[in-house]
Amino acid sequence: MEEAVVKIRLMEVDDLDSVIEVEQECFPSPWSHSVFFNEITKNQFAYYLVAELEGKVIGYCGLWVIVDEAHITNIAILPSMRRKGIGDYLFRGAIDMSRTLGAVKMSLEVRVSNTPAQALYRKYGFEDGGIRKNYYTDNQEDALVMWVGLS
Numbered sequence: 001m002e003e004a005v006v007k008i009r010l011m012e013v014d015d016l017d018s019v020i021e022v023e024q025e026c027f028p029s030p031w032s033h034s035v036f037f038n039e040i041t042k043n044q045f046a047y048y049l050v051a052e053l054e055g056k057v058i059g060y061c062g063l064w065v066i067v068d069e070a071h072i073t074n075i076a077i078l079p080s081m082r083r084k085g086i087g088d089y090l091f092r093g094a095i096d097m098s099r100t101l102g103a104v105k106m107s108l109e110v111r112v113s114n115t116p117a118q119a120l121y122r123k124y125g126f127e128d129g130g131i132r133k134n135y136y137t138d139n140q141e142d143a144l145v146m147w148v149g150l151s
Contacts, residue, residue, distance in 0.1 A: 027076065036048070067102075
């Protein structure tokens with residue numbers, strides 16, 4: 001029997017309802033449909049990828065690439081699909097896209113309590129760059145800023 005393959009591709013407007021479902025399952029303060037719509041249709045610096053399995057969006061990752069710097073805006077995988085390597089695969093896709101677009105370094109913020117995500121980022125060479133105090137509006141949790149060179 002053939003194993004299902006996760007496909008990574010650019011997010012399209014038709015994906016937004018599915019992306020919102022992922023967003024609502026993953027975050028206490030989810031982004032709205034209009035925020036995602038504006039990101040993929042109006043923000044010239046934004047690139048969003050989706051992870052798709054058997055035609056269903058199971059995760060996404062957003063990034064901004066400005067000149068030679070990439071910034072991960074968000075990454076989410078449906079809770080039922082976690083711990084299967086999908087986030088890793090999606091994250092690699094974002095790094096590859098950033099390099100293709102000319103980025104030489106990448107940054108992101110992650111909750112200080114989100115040690116599984118931090119472990120993933122460290123696997124790709126990300127290092128601690130500082131703390132943004134009270135960064136998350138839902139509970140005022142601090143964010144750890146992480147950076148990596150992409151050369």
